[in-house]
Amino acid sequence: MVVPAEAPEAAAAAGRRFDYDVIVMGAGIMGSCAAHAVSASTCSTTSAPRTASPAPSATRTRRRSTRRCNASLLAAIRSSGAEEVDLARRWGGAFRVRDGWVTAVSEHVGGVLNATKAVAMFQALAAKKGAVVRDKTEVVGIRKGPEGGVVVTAGTGEEFHGAKCVVTVGAWTSKLVRSVAGFELPVQPLHTMVLYWRIKLGREHDLTAESGFPTFSSYGDPHVYSTPSLELPGLIKINYDGGPPCDPDSRDWASGGGDVAEQVARWIEEFIPDHVETTGGPVSRQSCMYSMTPDKDFVIDFLGGEFGEDVVVGAGFSGHGFKMGPEVGRILAEMAIDGKANTAAEADVELGHFRINRFEGNPMGNAKN
Numbered sequence: 001m002v003v004p005a006e007a008p009e010a011a012a013a014a015g016r017r018f019d020y021d022v023i024v025m026g027a028g029i030m031g032s033c034a035a036h037a038v039s040a041s042t043c044s045t046t047s048a049p050r051t052a053s054p055a056p057s058a059t060r061t062r063r064r065s066t067r068r069c070n071a072s073l074l075a076a077i078r079s080s081g082a083e084e085v086d087l088a089r090r091w092g093g094a095f096r097v098r099d100g101w102v103t104a105v106s107e108h109v110g111g112v113l114n115a116t117k118a119v120a121m122f123q124a125l126a127a128k129k130g131a132v133v134r135d136k137t138e139v140v141g142i143r144k145g146p147e148g149g150v151v152v153t154a155g156t157g158e159e160f161h162g163a164k165c166v167v168t169v170g171a172w173t174s175k176l177v178r179s180v181a182g183f184e185l186p187v188q189p190l191h192t193m194v195l196y197w198r199i200k201l202g203r204e205h206d207l208t209a210e211s212g213f214p215t216f217s218s219y220g221d222p223h224v225y226s227t228p229s230l231e232l233p234g235l236i237k238i239n240y241d242g243g244p245p246c247d248p249d250s251r252d253w254a255s256g257g258g259d260v261a262e263q264v265a266r267w268i269e270e271f272i273p274d275h276v277e278t279t280g281g282p283v284s285r286q287s288c289m290y291s292m293t294p295d296k297d298f299v300i301d302f303l304g305g306e307f308g309e310d311v312v313v314g315a316g317f318s319g320h321g322f323k324m325g326p327e328v329g330r331i332l333a334e335m336a337i338d339g340k341a342n343t344a345a346e347a348d349v350e351l352g353h354f355r356i357n358r359f360e361g362n363p364m365g366n367a368k369n
């Protein structure tokens with residue numbers, strides 16, 4: 001849990017009603033960015049430029065493969081400034097694509113993020129600007145404070161009094177919202193796997209970022225994505241996008257994820273067989289979770305009900321939220337502090353798209369079918 005603002009003693013000495021301006025619960029990328037944005041804007045002595053955005057896009061180069069008949073995707077690829085490429089000549093002919101498929105690249109400025117370091121960086125920056133970071137502190141309750149604001153209860157029994165709070169607890173969001181506000185927020189945890197595969201002997205350099213190998217997504221069945229060989233030399237991460245529903249508190253860490261490794265192996269054998277070894281399966285599997293909404297759009301909203309605008313929720317980042325962390329964190333912080341998000345308004349982003357009430361009487365939310 002991350003608790004920005006001044007220390008309780010200072011608040012009491014100054015006669016303030018609340019110990020903390022904003023309490024942020026959950027310190028993944030969203031909570032850490034929100035805590036950083038809160039502390040940057042409430043800190044009286046230091047201020048960070050509100051436009052600073054330390055994290056680049058998650059993609060360096062994106063390759064898309066699709067069937068030629070998907071006219072709308074082709075139009076989107078072209079209007080985004082991407083170009084179709086002859087795959088046989090790119091990346092040393094690593095890929096084989098079925099006849100009739102189209103491949104496009106877009107090489108706008110981007111990068112591959114080191115997620116762990118990015119989260120640690122935002123926490124460190126938040127702490128530097130006055131946030132109090134409470135590690136290993138599970139939130140078990142949120143209630144209205146006797147003098148307004150909120151009281152947040154930790155599993156240890158400790159209580160924190162804040163003017164506002166931000167809930168960014170990832171795959172645990174539905175459980176927490178159910179217990180605190182009594183309604184169902186459709187954020188479904190999925191058990192997904194990060195799979196590392198051995199690169200065939202002599203091909204190791206071909207698949208590195210240095211040699212220009214791209215981040216890619218293959219949209220089809222299965223939907224597979226990858227980043228260049230980077231963090232573990234000689235291995236490449238090629239994953240299945242998705243996984244079976246799970247309970248975040250009782251996951252099957254060892255074998256959860258169904259037969260995704262077999263599906264990815266079959267994809268590798270069809271599309272990149274000369275470069276990646278599938279015999280024996282992936283050499284490393286890491287268990288992970290997506291927080292999926294039915295329409296794959298985020299939830300960015302006030303909790304409402306008895307909490308009104310005192311509790312802000314950021315959830316359901318549906319496997320594609322990390323790169324948005326700095327902006328989402330800033331929006332959540334502004335909603336908590338000002339009751340509205342100027343960052344979103346300035347960028348012409350319609351937050352109505354991310355409201356909780358899109359699911360009322362409409363379980364699929366923004367999804368068209």
Ligand SMILES: Cc1cc2nc3c(=O)[nH]c(=O)nc-3n(C[C@H](O)[C@H](O)[C@H](O)COP(=O)(O)OP(=O)(O)OC[C@H]3O[C@@H](n4cnc5c(N)ncnc54)[C@H](O)[C@@H]3O)c2cc1C
Pocket residue numbers: 001025026027028029030031058137138139140168169170171172176192193194288289290314315316317318319320321322323324
């Ligand atoms: C395998 C994989 C690959 C991905 N690839 C990409 C990608 O290429 N690009 C991209 O943009 N996104 C990607 N994503 C998605 C991205 O990682 C997520 O959208 C993002 O990390 C969500 O961040 P979060 O802060 O909402 O949740 P989390 O990172 O889950 O953080 C929530 C935190 O809250 C804590 N918590 C839970 N309950 C409580 C409680 N009661 N009290 C206190 N703390 C609590 C948890 O311990 C956790 O630390 C990927 C996700 C996965 C799993």
